Amino acid sequence: MPDLGKYAAEVLSAYGATCVVLCVLVAATLWQGRKVRAELAQVEKNQDGKGAQDG
Amino acid sequence: MSIWEYANPVKFLRLSERVLPALWVISFACLAIGLIWGFFFTPDDFRQGSTVKIIYLHVPSALMAINAWFMMLVASLIWLIRRHHVSALAAKAAAPVGIAMTLIALITGAVWGQPMWGTWWVWDPRLTSFLILFLFYIGYVALWSAVDDPDSAADLTSMLCIVGSVFAVLSRYAVNFWNQGLHQGASLSLDKETNVANVFYHPLLFSIAGFVCLFLALVLYRTGTEIRRRRMRALMAREVRHA
Amino acid sequence: MMLRVKDLTVARGGLPVLAGVSFSVDAGQAVMLRGPNGSGKTTLLRTIARLQDPVAGQIECDPDQVAYAAHSDGLKSMLSARENLRFWADVYGGGDVEAALEAFELSRLAERMAAHLSAGQRRRLGLARLLVVKRPIWILDEPTVSLDEASVALFANGVKAHLATGGLALIATHLDLGFAAERFDVSAYRATAEAVGLGASDEAFL
Amino acid sequence: MRALLLRDLILAIRAGGGFGLGLAFFLIVVVLVPFSVGPAPELLSRIAAGALWLGALLACLLSLDRILALDWEDGTLDLLATSPLPLEAALAIKALAHWLTTALPLVVAAPLFGVLLNLPAPGFFWLTVSLLVGTPALSIIGAFGAALTVGLKRGGLLLSLLVVPLYVPTLIFGAEVARRGAEGLDATGPLAMLGGITAGTIALMPFASAAVLRMALK
Numbered sequence: 001m002p003d004l005g006k007y008a009a010e011v012l013s014a015y016g017a018t019c020v021v022l023c024v025l026v027a028a029t030l031w032q033g034r035k036v037r038a039e040l041a042q043v044e045k046n047q048d049g050k051g052a053q054d055g
Numbered sequence: 056m057s058i059w060e061y062a063n064p065v066k067f068l069r070l071s072e073r074v075l076p077a078l079w080v081i082s083f084a085c086l087a088i089g090l091i092w093g094f095f096f097t098p099d100d101f102r103q104g105s106t107v108k109i110i111y112l113h114v115p116s117a118l119m120a121i122n123a124w125f126m127m128l129v130a131s132l133i134w135l136i137r138r139h140h141v142s143a144l145a146a147k148a149a150a151p152v153g154i155a156m157t158l159i160a161l162i163t164g165a166v167w168g169q170p171m172w173g174t175w176w177v178w179d180p181r182l183t184s185f186l187i188l189f190l191f192y193i194g195y196v197a198l199w200s201a202v203d204d205p206d207s208a209a210d211l212t213s214m215l216c217i218v219g220s221v222f223a224v225l226s227r228y229a230v231n232f233w234n235q236g237l238h239q240g241a242s243l244s245l246d247k248e249t250n251v252a253n254v255f256y257h258p259l260l261f262s263i264a265g266f267v268c269l270f271l272a273l274v275l276y277r278t279g280t281e282i283r284r285r286r287m288r289a290l291m292a293r294e295v296r297h298a
Numbered sequence: 299m300m301l302r303v304k305d306l307t308v309a310r311g312g313l314p315v316l317a318g319v320s321f322s323v324d325a326g327q328a329v330m331l332r333g334p335n336g337s338g339k340t341t342l343l344r345t346i347a348r349l350q351d352p353v354a355g356q357i358e359c360d361p362d363q364v365a366y367a368a369h370s371d372g373l374k375s376m377l378s379a380r381e382n383l384r385f386w387a388d389v390y391g392g393g394d395v396e397a398a399l400e401a402f403e404l405s406r407l408a409e410r411m412a413a414h415l416s417a418g419q420r421r422r423l424g425l426a427r428l429l430v431v432k433r434p435i436w437i438l439d440e441p442t443v444s445l446d447e448a449s450v451a452l453f454a455n456g457v458k459a460h461l462a463t464g465g466l467a468l469i470a471t472h473l474d475l476g477f478a479a480e481r482f483d484v485s486a487y488r489a490t491a492e493a494v495g496l497g498a499s500d501e502a503f504l
Numbered sequence: 505m506r507a508l509l510l511r512d513l514i515l516a517i518r519a520g521g522g523f524g525l526g527l528a529f530f531l532i533v534v535v536l537v538p539f540s541v542g543p544a545p546e547l548l549s550r551i552a553a554g555a556l557w558l559g560a561l562l563a564c565l566l567s568l569d570r571i572l573a574l575d576w577e578d579g580t581l582d583l584l585a586t587s588p589l590p591l592e593a594a595l596a597i598k599a600l601a602h603w604l605t606t607a608l609p610l611v612v613a614a615p616l617f618g619v620l621l622n623l624p625a626p627g628f629f630w631l632t633v634s635l636l637v638g639t640p641a642l643s644i645i646g647a648f649g650a651a652l653t654v655g656l657k658r659g660g661l662l663l664s665l666l667v668v669p670l671y672v673p674t675l676i677f678g679a680e681v682a683r684r685g686a687e688g689l690d691a692t693g694p695l696a697m698l699g700g701i702t703a704g705t706i707a708l709m710p711f712a713s714a715a716v717l718r719m720a721l722k
């Protein structure tokens with residue numbers, strides 16, 4: 001750990017805040033992506049099933 | 056083979072599936088190198104002390120905050136002129152990333168300013184401009200979520216993006232006029248000697264590369280999500296219509 | 299003066315509703331659009347009135363000759379009947395307001411605020427607008443909603459007079475209006491699930 | 505075109521809201537300023553110009569959705585879009601009507617309200633001039649915002665959110681003119697910029713608004 005001198009709180013909080021924002025962004029992105037993927041797969045499966053019944 | 060091939064959602068998805076893993080790795084590697092190097096192995100500035108380390112967050116995020124808007128502007132123009140859906144969805148996908156970048160730039164700027172200027176917030180032209188940019192982003196995202204029909208949402212947000220860009224530039228000049236600032240000049244330009252010493256410059260380049268790649272990765276991934284969401288909507292609409 | 303539609307595909311909310319619609323209406327002729335609710339009559343009319351773009355196909359008519367009347371009449375409740383008509387007459391450049399009021403038996407109500415008119419009276423006022431705008435091509439969406447029999451007869455007379463002077467009309471309606479008119483059933487042109495390659499905006503995702 | 509302007513003016517007068525509401529809101533903002541910052545005359549006279557500009561801007565913002573929302577609801581917009589009147593001209597006229605019914609009374613009232621906030625004597629002239637030059641831009645930018653949000657649920661709040669960032673340059677230069685005027689400094693520089701913004705928006709925004717409205721009506 002480097003010596004941050006009297007500005008340690010500022011520097012660390014800047015890094016901390018950035019980390020939080022980026023992590024939230026990445027997590028939200030991945031979570032949404034997974035969810036939509038799963039939902040789409042469900043819808044596609046339903047429609048295929050129905051298509052098979054019809055024809 | 057032209058670049059417009061990738062305007063086809065399926066082709067775009069296939070391409071992004073191939074590119075994304077590498078992009079994630081590169082972005083996290085660059086970020087790790089830049090930030091660890093910058094945080095642990097660079098000396099303190101004789102004037103700013105250890106706060107100079109914030110540069111590795113502030114400069115790249117500020118850069119990406121503006122570039123994200125610029126990317127949205129280009130994507131909006133492509134949508135309005137050539138009506139490629141992927142383009143409109145990419146603009147939609149980029150907006151929240153832009154918001155995050157703007158937020159980081161504002162927070163790190165304020166934290167940096169605290170010891171330098173003695174206050175968390177000053178109405179410095181650059182900080183103020185970013186705050187205005189932040190408002191533009193919020194309005195843009197709000198408009199996307201308020202319009203039900205995806206095509207007219209794309210139309211309307213594209214127009215907002217274009218008109219907003221003009222007013223954002225105007226605001227930048229107005230704000231400059233209104234308060235000659237405390238902020239230092241741009242930290243990074245082509246002639247690096249005049250601005251930032253080498254010891255700070257190299258890790259900064261890595262950090263910037265990391266932010267750029269992270270932005271690209273996030274936008275590609277989110278665009279994929281938007282395409283799937285749109286496909287889901289289309290499938291369900293078809294089902295209802297032809298039930 | 300005629301209205302010709304060739305191979306027209308129209309979309310609502312990104313999906314094609316009608317595909318390959320072709321018909322023409324000559325001067326002095328009226329055509330009734332038929333079809334169940336949701337079959338795309340309104341979308342077709344809005345497309346022909348150039349309020350939205352067709353997905354494919356051509357519409358041959360001069361947009362400056364078209365008068366369009368929709369479900370809602372565009373009446374201002376704080377203006378009197380005469381003022382409402384006077385406004386549209388001015389926008390379209392002249393037109394006899396008093397004659398239009400007379401034709402729909404609204405002269406007696408001319409000074410009334412539109413807010414105080416009944417639904418049927420408002421509807422008649424909305425139709426009287428067609429007489430003051432002086433456009434040969436009428437595109438009407440359910441013009442007879444909330445009209446009683448006598449008012450429908452007034453409307454039918456108005457259309458007949460319009461046709462007699464060389465105008466033409468395209469009317470979406472469920473009612474028999476009591477004058478000779480060709481019928482055109484849009485349900486025959488319903489876009490099917492397989493109808494891809496038409497260029498509607500959702501297609502790229504299917 | 506004259507017919508549309510006349511109609512909008514008559515409607516604003518008969519509906520009653522037009523002149524009164526914006527003005528009343530402006531008065532309320534002006535009254536609230538001393539309550540929030542304290543009654544000290546020196547402080548008030550320093551912030552008077554800016555507070556008056558802000559109040560006028562908010563009062564303007566409040567009535568923006570009236571530009572198009574009512575015409576959307578009763579179907580007039582569809583009919584206007586198919587009429588021989590170009591949509592660009594229709595929107596410019598509607599913005600003009602908004603300016604006449606909402607902004608102009610504010611311009612007239614602002615010097616009176618300036619008394620309440622202890623506005624320095626030279627400020628009255630410059631405040632009026634800056635509002636007179638700047639408010640047309642507010643109306644015409646507002647028409648763009650109204651076109652963007654026409655037909656949306658929750659449109660009113662969104663409209664403010666979208667329009668406020670667009671108002672920033674106008675507010676900065678307008679308030680700067682009034683402030684410099686009040687302090688007895690030369691205000692012609694920012695006044696020229698303000699005039700430029702107003703002229704530019706009047707020339708260009710109707711085209712953007714009409715394009716947006718056509719998209720929204722689809």
